[in-house]
Amino acid sequence: MKENDERLMRALERRIGRRDLLQNGAAMALIAGLAGCGVGNSSSGSKEETEKPIAKKVDGDLLYFNYSEYVDPKLVKGFEKKYGVKVRESYFDSMSAMTAKLRAGIAYDLIFPSGEYVQRLISGNLLRRIDRDKIKNVDTVYDYFADPWYDKDSEHSTPYGMYATGLGYRADKVTGMTGSWLDLGDADSDDKSFMLDDYQEGIGMANLVNGYPLNEVDEAKLEKSLDYLVNLKPKLRGISTDTITNMTSGNAYIQHLWNGDIVNIRYGVDNPEDFKFQKCKEGIPVGSDNFCIPVNSKHPGTALLFIEWMLQPEHAAQNVEWIGYPMPYNGAPTEAFQGLVKDDPEINVTVEDLENGQQYENLKGEGRLAWDKVWTEFRVS
């Protein structure tokens, strides 16, 4: 009973999902960022600064910057107790807002960027090198992340939560799921299908449906992907990142979402077994968020200790259950997520999924603009 209450509270607390863009504070970040951006190197670090080795010891309170509800608060409390420090938590609502604040010169000790942003921050010399040998249990991290495309030899980042994008659906309401992305528009969801309001996931899905690579930028091909999206639109009820609210409120029977959202939705409903996840046969977008230490961190030693704290298998396992997203560490954390989704293993993200999946990359100038235009045209169509 007590556990149920706790679950309910937790579900209520995070009806506002992981990637929600709408919280306050973003405006301040934008203003700060406006002042900081484009003024050349003053907002970037220097290469030597990033190379300085970090001594793994308590060197002050931790200023932590993350999505809200994305680390088990009990683990944060435990860390404070063990090391006698305060963890001052600050939240961002989008990667863009996060970089804006970093570039405005605010000194955080620990941030959680996605792969693309790791690459961007590294290119701006904004991330400290993390000496992997100093972190206990770093060898449990999946080999897949040993040399990721965004961070050579994983020198500046350690993976945190990982995800696969797919379709969540109500097994008790929807008929005609075929394992394809097309189900979003074509399965019978009683007109309750929601697409993610995320330009990458939207265009990525359209590219996969058309048999193109996830990150396709060819203009003629993108035109085809736009056609697909425009034709899909009338079949949708909404375009929204509030996946958890949409599904728990019964407004959505099929929802384009990240796999961990389904776990969080299941925490908040009476009939969790009816909420399923489908990875689609045309291709699976995958990715991870990462621990990184900004170059202007004042307490990098404490940050390193925090990463180590989170990598401890029993802590990671506990965290996986709380955030509802898998973490790419062998052993207890992997088993914890498997246990969480044993009735629908499809929700899991396996090493094979990662290897077969595709990650969103930083598109270069023209390609980036082309994607932005496709999405804007789709939204105003």
Add this chain to the structure above:
Amino acid sequence: MNENRFASTFLIPGGLWLLALFVVPVLLVLGLSFGHTDDLGEAIYGFEFTNYERVFDPDLIPVLLRSVGFALATVVICLLIGYPVAYYIAIYGGRWKNVLLALVVLPFFVNYLIRTYAWIAMLGDDGLVNGLFDTSIRFINTPYAVIGGLVYGFLAFMILPVFASLDNMDRSLIEAGKDLYGGPWQTFRHVTLPHSYQGILAGAVLVFLPAVGDFVSASLLGGPEDVMIGNLIQQQFQASDNWPFGAALTIVMMAFLLIWMSLYLRSAAREAREQEA
């Protein structure tokens, strides 16, 4: 002379405040609107007009019209709901006046975003309202829900100025109207309503401006078609990382509203003066 100088020192704090937190940011946005993004999406100041060419794409016209339409509908509904409330509190509130006013303001202690989320819980397919009446009406993800959310969000901005204008009206004017054989409706039309023009005017502006640039309501309560200009701007800043285009959208939006508002205010103020005279 001396007194004037003394009075003008009062303008310094407010002036500095506006300079730092309004003028400077607007100038930064203006500067950025002529810029572009580098290969990794970081914004760079420049001097080019490509962003403005994109803003004046005819595809965006429906979005602009929709935003203005939603905002106008919001103003009208806020007036229809808010005026009687303000009227009642001002004329019949008596010793409860302050309590009633506090009740009007009370919902504003809760963040607009949270209140909008509450609507989803309340009006969802399996939500409170449908449960209560055993119906299955789809309120959410419709243009009506968007307008409803905007009305709910900004209603107090109409009630308060209208209340203020009615509250300081001399009650004997109403009696005088009745003495002159005016019925209740005629008295209202020729005495009370003209007296509250300034309040309505202020309320209309206070509701229209935040409503036309809002993105929360459309994003949470709208369907796929209900995109407002605020959603496009928000997308550029927070998702697709094209700040220069977002900045250009912002500037054009501001210019459009500035022209529109100054014309509206001028003609409405003239009308109000004539009514009062």
